[in-house]
Amino acid sequence: MSWAWTTDHKRIGILYLISVTFFFLVAGAIAVVMRTELFTPESDLVSPHTYNVLFTLHGSLMVFFFIVPGVAASLGNFLIPLMIG
Known part of the structure; x- marks a missing residue:
């Protein structure tokens, strides 16, 4: 629970990196679904509205x-305080 209420800039930067990685993977999975839909001329996987x-x-x-x-x-939360000193 200490990570949820932290004020340490390094931990906050790491939490941002974790959430950014999660959303990148979700958006990447959506991209794979879209590319799979475009693999064939027919609409096999999703409807046009869903696409x-x-x-x-x-x-x-x-x-x-x-x-x-x-x-x-x-990067701002993790690196800038280290650069400032």
Whole structure:
């Protein structure tokens, strides 16, 4: 429980990295589903509406839950206090 309420910048950076990795894996799984759907001309796996939902969800997850927190939050919380001293 100490990790949930921590104020240590290194632990907060590691928690951000863990959550960013989780969302990267979820968005990657969605990308695999989308690419599998495009493997054949027929709609075998998901409906066109579900494909559009997955496409939007994949983009949103990658931008707002992987790229933005990955660079600014995790690396900023972990490295900047070490650089400042």
